[in-house]
Amino acid sequence: KQEVTQIPAALSVPEGENLVLNCSFTDSAIYNLQWFRQDPGKGLTSLLLIQSSQREQTSGRLNASLDKSSGRSTLYIAASQPGDSATYLCAVRVNKLVFGAGTILRVKS
């Protein structure tokens, strides 16, 4: 059974800091890995999708990496801003999407 773990569960950083969110999964037989952002009371917004054959994807200040063999992914956020405060979720896809519990990020101004 696929299990997804996200570390840390919560993170509070000052504005401008670079930070890394971690995601690990137990079964490396995945099709892709997707990072989402969720603001309080809102739906999930897709940030980045990494196919299983890819090593990383970049979008603006976000960079996500994937090491399928070790079952790990990281989301790197450069020069964090208060507007980045949200819950970040990773999900791995076989046929269904299996989610981690998320990392709650707070960026202080």
Next chain:
Amino acid sequence: DAGVIQSPRHEVTEMGQEVTLRCKPISGHDYLFWYRQTMMRGLELLIYFNNNVPIDDSGMPEDRFSAKMPNASFSTLKIQPSEPRDSAVYFCASSLRGGQGAVNTEAFFGQGTRLTVV
């Protein structure tokens, strides 16, 4: 495309009543997922469909829950009878096939239905 559309956005109902949640996936997507989110349990997959056929309903908590997808553009999640412990946010998501070599397999979520059973 307007994205995944869910209705209603909010639903307050009394215990014992029937509740029907609705979802319109993105046109052309052949996978549809229903999730439930609570503070205690996070995001739980309830059921998912491929080409309108239910593939895995092992996450459906009880027989009180049922889901249908009569066509490629519409799905419902029904709870009958509803109970206070069903209170949660229910999300619908859709995507294209996620097989080996597949591309454009990003999953998109609706805004959710916040269900409160009193």
